Amino acid sequence: MPETLLDRRTRLLGPNVRLFYHDPLHLVRGKGTWVWDAAGRRYLDCYNNVPHVGHCHPHVVEAITRQAQTLNTHTRYLHENILDYVERLTATFGPQITSAILTCTGSEANDVALRMAQAATGATGIIATDHTYHGNTAAVSQLSTTMPPIGGFGGHVRHVPAPDSYRPLGGSPQTHATAFAAAVEAACQSLIASGHGVSGLILCPAFVNEGFPDLAHGFLTEAIAIVRRHGGVIIADEVQPGFGRTGPQFWGHVGAGFAPDIVTMGKPMGNGHPVAAVATSFEIISAFRRAFRYFNTFGGNPVSCAAAAAVLDVLKAENLPARAAETGAYLRDGLRKLAEKHSVIGDVRGQGLAIGAELVSDRASKAPATELADRVINAMRAEGVLMGANGIHYNVLKIRPPMPFGKVEADIVLQTLDKVLDGL
Amino acid sequence: MPETLLDRRTRLLGPNVRLFYHDPLHLVRGKGTWVWDAAGRRYLDCYNNVPHVGHCHPHVVEAITRQAQTLNTHTRYLHENILDYVERLTATFGPQITSAILTCTGSEANDVALRMAQAATGATGIIATDHTYHGNTAAVSQLSTTMPPIGGFGGHVRHVPAPDSYRPLGGSPQTHATAFAAAVEAACQSLIASGHGVSGLILCPAFVNEGFPDLAHGFLTEAIAIVRRHGGVIIADEVQPGFGRTGPQFWGHVGAGFAPDIVTMGKPMGNGHPVAAVATSFEIISAFRRAFRYFNTFGGNPVSCAAAAAVLDVLKAENLPARAAETGAYLRDGLRKLAEKHSVIGDVRGQGLAIGAELVSDRASKAPATELADRVINAMRAEGVLMGANGIHYNVLKIRPPMPFGKVEADIVLQTLDKVLDGL
Numbered sequence: 001m002p003e004t005l006l007d008r009r010t011r012l013l014g015p016n017v018r019l020f021y022h023d024p025l026h027l028v029r030g031k032g033t034w035v036w037d038a039a040g041r042r043y044l045d046c047y048n049n050v051p052h053v054g055h056c057h058p059h060v061v062e063a064i065t066r067q068a069q070t071l072n073t074h075t076r077y078l079h080e081n082i083l084d085y086v087e088r089l090t091a092t093f094g095p096q097i098t099s100a101i102l103t104c105t106g107s108e109a110n111d112v113a114l115r116m117a118q119a120a121t122g123a124t125g126i127i128a129t130d131h132t133y134h135g136n137t138a139a140v141s142q143l144s145t146t147m148p149p150i151g152g153f154g155g156h157v158r159h160v161p162a163p164d165s166y167r168p169l170g171g172s173p174q175t176h177a178t179a180f181a182a183a184v185e186a187a188c189q190s191l192i193a194s195g196h197g198v199s200g201l202i203l204c205p206a207f208v209n210e211g212f213p214d215l216a217h218g219f220l221t222e223a224i225a226i227v228r229r230h231g232g233v234i235i236a237d238e239v240q241p242g243f244g245r246t247g248p249q250f251w252g253h254v255g256a257g258f259a260p261d262i263v264t265m266g267k268p269m270g271n272g273h274p275v276a277a278v279a280t281s282f283e284i285i286s287a288f289r290r291a292f293r294y295f296n297t298f299g300g301n302p303v304s305c306a307a308a309a310a311v312l313d314v315l316k317a318e319n320l321p322a323r324a325a326e327t328g329a330y331l332r333d334g335l336r337k338l339a340e341k342h343s344v345i346g347d348v349r350g351q352g353l354a355i356g357a358e359l360v361s362d363r364a365s366k367a368p369a370t371e372l373a374d375r376v377i378n379a380m381r382a383e384g385v386l387m388g389a390n391g392i393h394y395n396v397l398k399i400r401p402p403m404p405f406g407k408v409e410a411d412i413v414l415q416t417l418d419k420v421l422d423g424l
Numbered sequence: 425m426p427e428t429l430l431d432r433r434t435r436l437l438g439p440n441v442r443l444f445y446h447d448p449l450h451l452v453r454g455k456g457t458w459v460w461d462a463a464g465r466r467y468l469d470c471y472n473n474v475p476h477v478g479h480c481h482p483h484v485v486e487a488i489t490r491q492a493q494t495l496n497t498h499t500r501y502l503h504e505n506i507l508d509y510v511e512r513l514t515a516t517f518g519p520q521i522t523s524a525i526l527t528c529t530g531s532e533a534n535d536v537a538l539r540m541a542q543a544a545t546g547a548t549g550i551i552a553t554d555h556t557y558h559g560n561t562a563a564v565s566q567l568s569t570t571m572p573p574i575g576g577f578g579g580h581v582r583h584v585p586a587p588d589s590y591r592p593l594g595g596s597p598q599t600h601a602t603a604f605a606a607a608v609e610a611a612c613q614s615l616i617a618s619g620h621g622v623s624g625l626i627l628c629p630a631f632v633n634e635g636f637p638d639l640a641h642g643f644l645t646e647a648i649a650i651v652r653r654h655g656g657v658i659i660a661d662e663v664q665p666g667f668g669r670t671g672p673q674f675w676g677h678v679g680a681g682f683a684p685d686i687v688t689m690g691k692p693m694g695n696g697h698p699v700a701a702v703a704t705s706f707e708i709i710s711a712f713r714r715a716f717r718y719f720n721t722f723g724g725n726p727v728s729c730a731a732a733a734a735v736l737d738v739l740k741a742e743n744l745p746a747r748a749a750e751t752g753a754y755l756r757d758g759l760r761k762l763a764e765k766h767s768v769i770g771d772v773r774g775q776g777l778a779i780g781a782e783l784v785s786d787r788a789s790k791a792p793a794t795e796l797a798d799r800v801i802n803a804m805r806a807e808g809v810l811m812g813a814n815g816i817h818y819n820v821l822k823i824r825p826p827m828p829f830g831k832v833e834a835d836i837v838l839q840t841l842d843k844v845l846d847g848l
Binding site: 005006008009011012013014015016017018019020024025026027028029030035048050051055056058060061064065068069070071072073074075076077078079080082083086087090098099100101104105106107108111114115118119122124136137138139141146147149150151156196266267271272273274275282285286288289290291292293294295296297298299300301303304 | 429430432433435436437438439440441442443444448449450451452453454459472474475479480482484485488489492493494495496497498499500501502503504506507510511514522523524525528529530531532535538539542543546548560561562563565570571573574575580620690691695696697698699706709710712713714715716717718719720721722723724725727728
């Protein structure tokens with residue numbers, strides 16, 4: 001019997017490497033918000049945020065091709081692409097963010113950001129939520145709460161409860177923000193007592209892995225003030241909400257109502273080309289450059305910068321952030337109408353095209369329907385619509401499509417979800 | 425006065441970001457082994473190993489373009505590109521290496537390799553040379569001997585003296601290998617005593633950063649046996665010598681005469697496209713997959729694999745590893761002839777197109793001519809030939825050009841170096 005694609009994958013890539021869906025997809029082609037499998041079947045992509053301006057966008061492909069034909073080298077030589085790009089990128093932030101280091105992955109960006117916070121403060125303690133993911137390097141993996149690394153956790157991380165707007169601490173948005181701030185204060189005190197000190201707080205401003213909670217503008221104000229009072233800096237991990245996904249405010253932290261000291265970004269930045277960045281103030285980048293010798297051979301090469309610049313071009317030319325806000329609102333409205341019919345949808349939330357629909361087995365107790373969420377995403381896949389499930393209880397349907405997603409595509413999601421929920 | 429490119433770079437990328445040459449190059453175009461600056465001047469590239477099969481090789485550009493137009497997504501879906509590539513890659517190694525994880529940078533590859541060694545052994549102690557560089561993540565930077573990180577070194581790294589064939593320990597190749605092995609034994613004992621245990625030894629098989637020492641085949645045999653006796657694994661960092669640079673044996677460790685447990689690779693793998701890998705046995709990859717949850721969004725995407733596959737195509741079609749061996753031998757012969765005339769050249773060494781010429785102020789004492797090496801590379805740049813300087817004393821001229829470099833280009837290097845040394 002010939003070796004299956006799955007067996008071959010295990011042999012070559014190792015065991016326990018997760019694939020999406022019980023019946024994994026073998027994709028061969030993508031265009032806009034659609035992908036095709038090897039049998040020629042088309043699927044609506046409601047999940048992938050990496051092909052940000054659409055799968056295989058011709059403007060991005062052309063920019064990559066043109067620069068790859070011309071020159072691709074490192075930043076020990078002068079080149080205008082990286083400077084032009086960092087100029088355009090930093091112009092999208094508040095005045096405190098002026099400079100950037102380009103890397104190849106969001107993990108590398110967060111690995112640098114943690115050291116920037118150390119260089120800026122002289123401390124090593126760091127605070128994150130207890131249901132987050134910031135990347136895969138050894139240092140960044142220390143922020144995880146699962147799977148203790150060999151040699152153990154370093155003792156310099158404190159976790160605070162991931163915000164859950166559907167089950168707010170203390171029962172209301174006000175008590176929730178205060179309780180969150182109290183947890184941050186306790187984490188700071190613990191880091192000070194342990195001698196690590198407070199280098200900062202790292203969070204995704206839209207808490208995407210935590211299940212897209214709907215938090216009041218200013219929810220984080222008190223917590224952030226506490227971190228700063230203890231000398232720490234604020235790192236906004238914009239790998240998921242950044243580049244207009246939440247709407248014309250462009251960055252998740254604008255929607256959340258705070259100004260970070262350090263911003264990291266990755267996935268959508270080059271529409272799939274491996275490019276990522278850490279942006280910060282001139283003061284913090286200088287402290288980092290003094291404390292650490294950092295050079296990234298591929299980081300900021302002319303091709304990566306051309307890809308990233310092309311993504312900014314398309315976002316503007318096609319007015320995608322405004323479209324994301326509009327389509328997202330339309331889709332959330334539709335999901336709320338579906339919730340009137342299907343009591344399993346306990347909560348609908350999110351911003352722009354980062355949308356969560358939380359499934360519960362009982363609305364009164366809000367008991368998470370985790371197993372059901374898994375069945376739903378697999379049934380949706382069978383119907384040709386690709387989405388995921390995440391959140392604290394892994395029961396939140398995750399809809400995070402490429403940005404050209406429009407009302408036509410939203411209607412397909414709504415009709416298909418209605419059919420799938422009817423069939424359960 | 426308008427802002428200079430240098431000032432703009434400092435403002436946007438931060439201070440203390442090193443550039444090559446006193447008069448930095450502003451490159452705009454590359455082809456084969458040549459690059460052009462903004463004024464239209466052509467330079468012979470004797471330094472860059474990233475554009476491995478030549479700057480902007482059309483076969484690689486076409487492979488990137490074709491796949492970028494078709495599909496670019498992550499490895500949670502099935503795709504044949506990554507499997508086909510890992511199959512081709514592992515076929516270039518001995519039978520112990522069967523599987524691989526694809527990352528975006530050599531730093532990420534080494535960050536994973538260190539954790540693979542931990543997973544395979546349960547220990548965390550690691551041995552490296554005292555003049556090496558394996559990358560830029562927080563974990564990998566711990567291998568460095570310079571610039572202690574904030575919070576200090578972790579205490580789990582032991583350094584052994586970088587091999588220097590020009591000044592062998594004990595005075596001969598035999599005493600050198602024995603002394604190196606004794607240093608490795610002492611490092612193992614120290615790691616065991618400190619409770620870290622021996623997870624492994626990581627080294628560049630050609631010791632490129634250490635200055636390309638000419639070591640006898642089997643120099644490392646005793647040291648490697650010691651590490652294995654203490655339960656550790658051997659990591660060959662092939663980021664610099666790999667992919668045929670040292671000749672048809674294809675990998676540095678083959679030339680050095682040992683079979684590693686884990687191999688990391690990066691820079692030349694995608695001819696500039698950010699792709700890198702860690703290859704190992706099924707047993708070790710399985711131990712890693714069990715101990716760590718690892719996923720790299722961009723790692724192993726279809727475009728990166730297409731770029732990497734195209735590099736393998738060109739290496740074979742243009743017979744570049746054999747050409748590298750031939751051109752390298754020709755260039756080393758020429759350098760040795762130059763050394764007869766210029767006593768400042770104390771030693772010429774290397775393999776294939778990884779060539780070092782060590783400059784000394786006095787051949788009897790072998791006193792390093794570090795400042796002179798800096799003057800030479802800047803004078804060569806002024807004459808249109810780009811090379812670097814490295815080694816333990818930063819006095820080794822580093823010639824490591826793209827692989828299509830031939831005898832015509834070698835003659836240009838030799839004539840220009842003769843002229844520059846005449847003018848000193």
